[in-house]
Amino acid sequence: MRRGRGIRKVIRRLIPVVSAMVVVLLLVLLYLVSDSLRAVEQPEGLFLTLLGASAAGLLFLALVVVAHILRLIRDYRRGKPGARLTARLVLTFVSLAAVPVVIVFYFSLTFVQRGIDSWFDVQVEQAMTDALSLSQMSFDGRMRQALDDTRRAARQLRDGGSELIAIELSQIRRDTGAQEMTILGQRNLIVASSSDDPKDIVPARADESALAHARSGRDFIGLDPGGDGNLQIRVVVPLEAGLTSEGGKRVLQALFDVPGAANELSKSVQAAFDDYRELVFLHKSLKQTFSLALTLALLLSLLTAVWLAFLAARRLLSPIRELASGTRAVAEGDYSLRLPVDRRDDLGQLVQSFNTMTARVRRAHDVMRELQELADKERDYLDTVIEHLSSGVLTLSFDGRVISGNSASQHILGIAGDELFERNFEEICEEHPNLRPLCEAFEGAVEDGAPHPGETLEAQVRIMNGSGRKVLLARLAALPPGSDAEVGGYVVVLEDVTALIQAQRDAAWSEVARRLAHEIKNPLTPIGLSAERLRRRILPQLDQTHGPILDRATATIIAQVGAMKQMVNEFAEYARPPEARLERIDLAALTAQVVELYRGNTAVKVRLHCEAPEPLWVDGDANRLRQLLHNLIRNACQALAENGPVDDEPRVLVGLRVVGEAGDRLAELQVADNGPGFPPDMLDRLFEPYATTRPKGSGFGLAIVKKIVEEHAGAVHAWNADEQPQADDSTAGSLLANRGARVTIRLPLASGREDGARDPAAPGSRASMDGRGAE
Amino acid sequence: MNAMTGHLRWPLTLLLAALLYGQAAWGGSRVVDVHAEVRDGVVFVDADLVISPSQEVIDAMRNSIALNLVIEADIAEPREWLWDRRLASDARRLKLEYHALSRTWMVTDFAARETHTFTDLSGAVDSLSRIRAWRLTRWERLEGRDRLLGRLRVRLQVNKLPLPLRVPALIDPAWDLDSDWFLWSLSGDRIE
Numbered sequence: 001m002r003r004g005r006g007i008r009k010v011i012r013r014l015i016p017v018v019s020a021m022v023v024v025l026l027l028v029l030l031y032l033v034s035d036s037l038r039a040v041e042q043p044e045g046l047f048l049t050l051l052g053a054s055a056a057g058l059l060f061l062a063l064v065v066v067a068h069i070l071r072l073i074r075d076y077r078r079g080k081p082g083a084r085l086t087a088r089l090v091l092t093f094v095s096l097a098a099v100p101v102v103i104v105f106y107f108s109l110t111f112v113q114r115g116i117d118s119w120f121d122v123q124v125e126q127a128m129t130d131a132l133s134l135s136q137m138s139f140d141g142r143m144r145q146a147l148d149d150t151r152r153a154a155r156q157l158r159d160g161g162s163e164l165i166a167i168e169l170s171q172i173r174r175d176t177g178a179q180e181m182t183i184l185g186q187r188n189l190i191v192a193s194s195s196d197d198p199k200d201i202v203p204a205r206a207d208e209s210a211l212a213h214a215r216s217g218r219d220f221i222g223l224d225p226g227g228d229g230n231l232q233i234r235v236v237v238p239l240e241a242g243l244t245s246e247g248g249k250r251v252l253q254a255l256f257d258v259p260g261a262a263n264e265l266s267k268s269v270q271a272a273f274d275d276y277r278e279l280v281f282l283h284k285s286l287k288q289t290f291s292l293a294l295t296l297a298l299l300l301s302l303l304t305a306v307w308l309a310f311l312a313a314r315r316l317l318s319p320i321r322e323l324a325s326g327t328r329a330v331a332e333g334d335y336s337l338r339l340p341v342d343r344r345d346d347l348g349q350l351v352q353s354f355n356t357m358t359a360r361v362r363r364a365h366d367v368m369r370e371l372q373e374l375a376d377k378e379r380d381y382l383d384t385v386i387e388h389l390s391s392g393v394l395t396l397s398f399d400g401r402v403i404s405g406n407s408a409s410q411h412i413l414g415i416a417g418d419e420l421f422e423r424n425f426e427e428i429c430e431e432h433p434n435l436r437p438l439c440e441a442f443e444g445a446v447e448d449g450a451p452h453p454g455e456t457l458e459a460q461v462r463i464m465n466g467s468g469r470k471v472l473l474a475r476l477a478a479l480p481p482g483s484d485a486e487v488g489g490y491v492v493v494l495e496d497v498t499a500l501i502q503a504q505r506d507a508a509w510s511e512v513a514r515r516l517a518h519e520i521k522n523p524l525t526p527i528g529l530s531a532e533r534l535r536r537r538i539l540p541q542l543d544q545t546h547g548p549i550l551d552r553a554t555a556t557i558i559a560q561v562g563a564m565k566q567m568v569n570e571f572a573e574y575a576r577p578p579e580a581r582l583e584r585i586d587l588a589a590l591t592a593q594v595v596e597l598y599r600g601n602t603a604v605k606v607r608l609h610c611e612a613p614e615p616l617w618v619d620g621d622a623n624r625l626r627q628l629l630h631n632l633i634r635n636a637c638q639a640l641a642e643n644g645p646v647d648d649e650p651r652v653l654v655g656l657r658v659v660g661e662a663g664d665r666l667a668e669l670q671v672a673d674n675g676p677g678f679p680p681d682m683l684d685r686l687f688e689p690y691a692t693t694r695p696k697g698s699g700f701g702l703a704i705v706k707k708i709v710e711e712h713a714g715a716v717h718a719w720n721a722d723e724q725p726q727a728d729d730s731t732a733g734s735l736l737a738n739r740g741a742r743v744t745i746r747l748p749l750a751s752g753r754e755d756g757a758r759d760p761a762a763p764g765s766r767a768s769m770d771g772r773g774a775e
Numbered sequence: 776m777n778a779m780t781g782h783l784r785w786p787l788t789l790l791l792a793a794l795l796y797g798q799a800a801w802g803g804s805r806v807v808d809v810h811a812e813v814r815d816g817v818v819f820v821d822a823d824l825v826i827s828p829s830q831e832v833i834d835a836m837r838n839s840i841a842l843n844l845v846i847e848a849d850i851a852e853p854r855e856w857l858w859d860r861r862l863a864s865d866a867r868r869l870k871l872e873y874h875a876l877s878r879t880w881m882v883t884d885f886a887a888r889e890t891h892t893f894t895d896l897s898g899a900v901d902s903l904s905r906i907r908a909w910r911l912t913r914w915e916r917l918e919g920r921d922r923l924l925g926r927l928r929v930r931l932q933v934n935k936l937p938l939p940l941r942v943p944a945l946i947d948p949a950w951d952l953d954s955d956w957f958l959w960s961l962s963g964d965r966i967e
């Protein structure tokens with residue numbers, strides 16, 4: 001394939017060289033053709049060879065030109081760059097060359113034809129014929145005398161004897177002045193001959209018709225041009241000798257010379273007459289030949305002109321074609337092309353400028369690509385940073401459509417990405433009513449066209465989601481406007497400050513509790529001791545009137561001091577620094593033990609529902625966890641006792657199950673009741689000290705619960721079943737018909753011990769924790 | 776069969792007449808017979824030709840244009856797988872022209888270096904058509920060959936014509952005076 005292409009390339013390169021050689025050869029050939037028209041003597045076959053070679057050369061040139069034309073037509077139809085210009089240039093060149101050539105051809109042809117015609121003239125022709133006739137007539141007298149002499153000789157020979165006829169013939173020939181005399185007998189055999197020239201052995205023989213003429217009894221006389229062009233007079237007469245029987249068939253032939261001057265003149269006349277006759281006869285052919293030669297010259301000129309026009313157009317347009325292909329390459333994004341600059345004219349400068357332009361475009365393109373890569377990297381960097389921020393980041397368009405957001409935002413809002421992106425924030429809020437406060441916070445501001453670029457709106461909103469109430473610090477800022485309408489909008493940054501606020505509160509309360517315990521506990525003992533001492537010492541001395549007063553007063557003081565001591569102890573307990581001793585315990589067994597203590601409680605029915613199929617090993621402090629369970633169950637029981645159940649029977653259900661994915665599994669402990677639930681305004685502060693609805697409550701129960709949970713690296717969450725968007729899917733939830741208060745605690749399972757089936761303590765504890773079995 | 780012959784007789788006659796007329800109008804040459812014999816160790820060839828110049832050729836001759844003919848003969852040994860081996864060849868050049876002053880036709884034999892004059896064209900053409908005792912080659916060059924093939928033809932020398940006539944002479948059938956090769960076989964011991 002490659003080899004074939006190489007051969008074709010070589011042929012294509014050779015064609016112009018060969019064509020040039022052909023043109024030169026044709027010029028030489030035409031010169032030789034025209035020269036051979038003049039030349040009289042020429043080598044055999046020269047003219048035809050020249051003509052054949054010229055025809056072959058012209059054919060080759062015609063083929064080259066036809067190939068060029070076909071290629072141009074093909075390029076023109078395909079719309080190849082430069083084809084139209086080539087066609088125009090070729091047409092221009094050809095017409096420039098063809099017009100003068102055709103004019104010259106026409107006039108040359110006319111001149112040649114008229115010139116040849118002018119050679120011939122009626123008068124000249126007549127003169128030539130007359131000259132010939134005159135020459136013939138000039139010989140008439142001599143011929144007549146020759147005839148007479150020959151007749152006389154014939155008569156003398158007739159009289160002579162046959163033996164001496166040769167001698168007699170010689171004598172008579174000398175007498176008559178004949179150059180040669182011959183007697184021819186039967187079958188034209190020579191009987192006797194006599195010649196003036198002794199070297200002439202064989203006599204010149206007359207032709208058959210002359211001899212036949214003489215044998216028929218008539219005399220023959222005529223001019224004989226002879227081999228060397230010298231005219232002779234030939235006379236043949238019958239020789240009627242009576243010597244032999246066949247003498248009647250004998251004839252005498254005599255040849256007479258003509259005078260030298262007459263001979264020369266007649267030769268000249270003959271030559272001129274021959275030339276003229278030949279010219280007259282050939283003048284038509286001559287004109288055709290000249291026309292042919294001129295046509296060949298015309299064809300050669302035209303074909304060479306067309307061929308050279310193609311070459312010139314190709315040479316002229318090659319940089320333009322290269323420029324066109326280069327422009328197309330640049331348009332397709334290939335800036336590496338560099339065109340060869342092999343000429344110093346205007347087109348060369350154009351190509352040079354093109355190369356400079358391409359180089360600049362390439363440099364600009366490279367810079368642009370580097371910038372683009374840099375921007376991409378920065379964007380990736382920013383994306384990664386934003387993606388891993390704990391704060392949620394959302395970008396909105398001007399019409400409130402969510403364009404992008406990190407995973408933290410989805411986590412904070414509790415919505416999957418496909419529900420969030422490319423949707424209007426208003427619609428999202430309508431679909432998820434718990435997000436309504438977020439929309440309301442910025443609704444007015446965005447509608448008013450605020451914030452302006454650089455300005456930031458801040459709002460603290462509380463929302464509910466699957467993991468409870470959350471306090472979000474939301475910031476809204478306008479993005480810098482872009483030229484494109486799509487660019488710009490708002491960025492919303494959401495921070496979950498629930499834990500932060502809670503921690504601040506907890507820290508504040510701990511500090512208060514510690515100080516209160518410290519400041520109050522110290523004076524309480526002397527107050528109590530003093531009151532008891534007062535009672536012991538003074539009471540017996542008082543009368544019936546004052547005695548009871550002191551008794552009641554001191555009893556009240558002692559009781560209140562006791563109550564205050566208890567309160568201070570609870571404060572101290574709350575503020576106590578964590579010193580839990582964590583060990584591996586079975587949460588299911590522990591819970592079963594605690595619930596079992598409430599089995600005898602008649603006012604409220606407390607039951608355990610364990611959905612965990614195995615011992616729940618957690619790292620915890622058993623005492624603290626018992627306290628936690630007691631606090632929760634007692635809290636629920638008290639709430640039921642005070643407010644009553646929403647249905648017939650007051651019930652507290654303790655649920656235990658495992659939640660979460662493999663590798664991140666948590667033990668979930670839920671204490672549920674069928675009471676009226678937590679007051680909604682208390683939900684945020686339930687786990688704070690003094691957060692109680694009961695008049696007698698200290699408000700430390702749930703606060704201590706939370707503290708214990710946090711000591712165990714767990715999470716606690718209180719909620720009302722009927723306020724939750726998702727239904728409580730636990731067994732307790734379904735048993736309580738999704739009503740009442742819920743406190744859910746999640747504790748991390750002991751690592752590597754989730755599968756506790758092989759633990760020896762497991763079988764015993766399983767039986768006791770099976771709440772359903774106990775019921 | 777006879778009926779068919781009867782039906783075909785007239786058309787065939789007309790065709791033959793047309794062919795003969797065409798031959799006469801266009802002229803032409805052919806070799807009628809060749810006879811070769813060895814005398815005194817030399818191969819002599821006698822040949823009989825039919826040369827019929829067309830009217831156009833006769834007109835040209837009457838207008839002082841000479842007709843140059845060449846008679847070519849050669850003897851070759853045929854071979855099975857190769858070209859024939861040429862053993863002997865010769866060419867005989869003849870010229871026929873009209874002499875206006877003497878109103879005669881002249882036949883010049885360049886080989887014999889002699890010129891004969893004739894009062895009429897037919898005599899001149901007859902003279903051309905009869906080749907006698909042409910010394911072709913020496914017999915010893917042919918001796919010992921199993922088979923010999925001789926051939927002979929007559930050809931018009933177009934190059935000797937005046938220039939304007941050469942191209943017409945090449946393409947015009949009236950000027951076609953070339954004959955086909957006449958082949959005859961010779962054997963080593965006998966020459967016919």
